[in-house]
Amino acid sequence: xxxxxxxxxxxxxxxxxxxxxxxxxKYLLLLSEKDDIAKMFRVARFLRYKYFKNKIFxxxxxxxxxxxxxxxxxxxYRKSNQIVQRYRKDKKEILEISEQLIASGVHLIDxxxxxxxxxxxNDENLEELMNLFKEIKTKFNIPLMVSPGVVSEKILDNFKIxxxxxxxxxxxxxxKKLYQKLRINQSFNERxxxxxxxxxxxxxxxxGILVGVGETVDDIIxxxxxxxxxxxxxxxxxxxxxxxNTPMENWISPQRIWELKIIAVMRLLFPDRLIPASLDVDGFxxxxxxxxxxxxxxxxxxxxxxxxxxxxxxxxxxxxxxRSTDFITPFLMKHNLCPANKEEYExxxxxxxxxxxx
Numbered sequence: 140x141x142x143x144x145x146x147x148x149x150x151x152x153x154x155x156x157x158x159x160x161x162x163x164x165k166y167l168l169l170l171s172e173k174d175d176i177a178k179m180f181r182v183a184r185f186l187r188y189k190y191f192k193n194k195i196f197x198x199x200x201x202x203x204x205x206x207x208x209x210x211x212x213x214x215x216y217r218k219s220n221q222i223v224q225r226y227r228k229d230k231k232e233i234l235e236i237s238e239q240l241i242a243s244g245v246h247l248i249d250x251x252x253x254x255x256x257x258x259x260x261n262d263e264n265l266e267e268l269m270n271l272f273k274e275i276k277t278k279f280n281i282p283l284m285v286s287p288g289v290v291s292e293k294i295l296d297n298f299k300i301x302x303x304x305x306x307x308x309x310x311x312x313x314x315k316k317l318y319q320k321l322r323i324n325q326s327f328n329e330r331x332x333x334x335x336x337x338x339x340x341x342x343x344x345x346x347g348i349l350v351g352v353g354e355t356v357d358d359i360i361x362x363x364x365x366x367x368x369x370x371x372x373x374x375x376x377x378x379x380x381x382x383x384n385t386p387m388e389n390w391i392s393p394q395r396i397w398e399l400k401i402i403a404v405m406r407l408l409f410p411d412r413l414i415p416a417s418l419d420v421d422g423f424x425x426x427x428x429x430x431x432x433x434x435x436x437x438x439x440x441x442x443x444x445x446x447x448x449x450x451x452x453x454x455x456x457x458x459x460x461x462r463s464t465d466f467i468t469p470f471l472m473k474h475n476l477c478p479a480n481k482e483e484y485e486x487x488x489x490x491x492x493x494x495x496x497x
Contacts, residue, residue: 146175150182153407161360167404168356176400183406183433190411191435194479195471197464198284198415198438199240199248202448203228207253209288210323213311213352215382215453216253222384226446227257230271237275239442243464246484247282248275249307249438251450254288265294269301276302282488284345289330295337304488306337309347309375313365314358321352334369343491346371350401351379351393359401363408372491373413373436376401378420380451395425399432406433413487419449422456423466430476437467 149163159167170176205225210217216225228236240248250272252258258265272283284305285298295306310330312318318327338344346369348354348362366374378398381390398420405414416429419439426437441447443460456462464478471477 146170146178150178150407154182154185156186156410159408164360164363164404164408165356167407168359168400170400176396176403179400179403179407180432183403184431186406186410187433187435191479193476194435194483195430195476196247196413196436196479196484197245197440197467198436199237199243199245200251200419200439200441200447200449201228201233201236201240201248202251202450203233204252204255204257205448206255206257207288208256208259209254209325211321211325212323212386213321213349213379213382215385215450217385220382220384226448227255228447230267232445233271234275236442236445236447237279239445240440241279241281243440243442244468244478245281245440245464246479246481247284247305249284249286249305251286251307252288254290259287259290259294265297269297272298272301272303282484286345289325289333292333292336295333295342296340299340299342304343305345305373306334306342307345307347307373308334308337309345309349310362310365311347311349312352312354312358313348313362314354317353317358321349331365331369334371338370341492343372343488344369345373345375347375347377348401349377349379350397351390352387363405366409371409371412373415374405374409375415375417375438376405377417377451380420395421395428399428402429402432402434417451418456418462419451422452423461423470426467426470427474430474440464440467 204227205216207216207218210219258268282304284307285303286307311321315327334344346366376398378393380392381388413436414434415436415438416426416434417438441457441462443458460466
């Protein structure tokens with residue numbers, strides 16, 4: 140087909156999974172005409188259907204400790220934020236919430252924590268956590284993700300032994316100067332190296348970026364390149380939500396079209412990967428647009444009335460049940476999508492299994 144429109148030419152390359160140049164990626168990210176953006180979203184959905192049909196995956200979210208040793212400028216749970224009510228869920232609560240999430244039909248549970256010294260600097264407490272993961276894995280036979288921040292290689296080894304499948308550790312940005320402004324006194328290289336080590340021992344990797352924090356279009360393209368080098372299994376983007384009593388509380392959250400275009404370009408560049416539509420930014424109201432842009436995982440599913448928090452929007456849509464599968468599934472069916480079954484998710488995991496897995 141002979142095409143003259145630059146958008147159509149680039150999108151046809153993407154549809155046939157030909158590698159896009161940096162200039163072409165930049166052109167797509169800078170699209171401003173609604174019709175052109177709609178075309179890009181259609182190609183993103185075409186590629187999602189090619190690899191996943193109309194199936195969507197569900198991720199349960201269990202933020203079990205909101206204590207953290209870091210002082211990130213963008214995070215509500217930064218160490219010095221004294222206005223936040225923090226918690227650590229005990230074993231009984233974690234097991235109960237896990238069972239409820241699994242009964243609701245999630246395909247994975249994401250166990251998230253701040254870099255909590257209670258676990259990371261105390262061998263006995265850490266061992267209890269590992270034993271808890273083993274118990275959940277044995278009892279429920281469900282894939283597990285951990286989002287613990289930067290941890291030692293020994294801890295990553297123990298996660299793997301405990302039956303954990305995924306290591307999620309978002310870089311937020313791959314611009315080192317911007318990183319230092321966001322993650323105060325934290326090593327950019329160490330954070331990246333831990334992901335490469337986790338990959339080496341057979342853990343699947345989720346990499347993520349934050350937008351609306353001072354990044355440029357070139358920074359986003361650089362992040363795509365780093366995701367490719369990392370061979371990340373799941374790639375994500377989230378819009379920054381200003382958090383109270385933090386250095387960035389007066390920042391303005393970016394227009395969501397920026398996040399949506401990045402989701403779509405991620406699908407063009409990583410057509411066979413998992414790309415989340417997070418409920419943690421805009422709640423249920425933002426789900427339709429993120430799925431229309433090519434996402435195929437719904438994250439931050441949280442059972443109501445369990446005293447759990449989100450990360451970006453810590454309370455939005457939680458206690459009224461709008462982050463539950465009971466609320467989400469009818470919406471998917473209405474839009475010709477449906478939740479995958481357990482076997483379909485595990486089959487995808489098996490495809491991503493690496494030779495070094497044990």
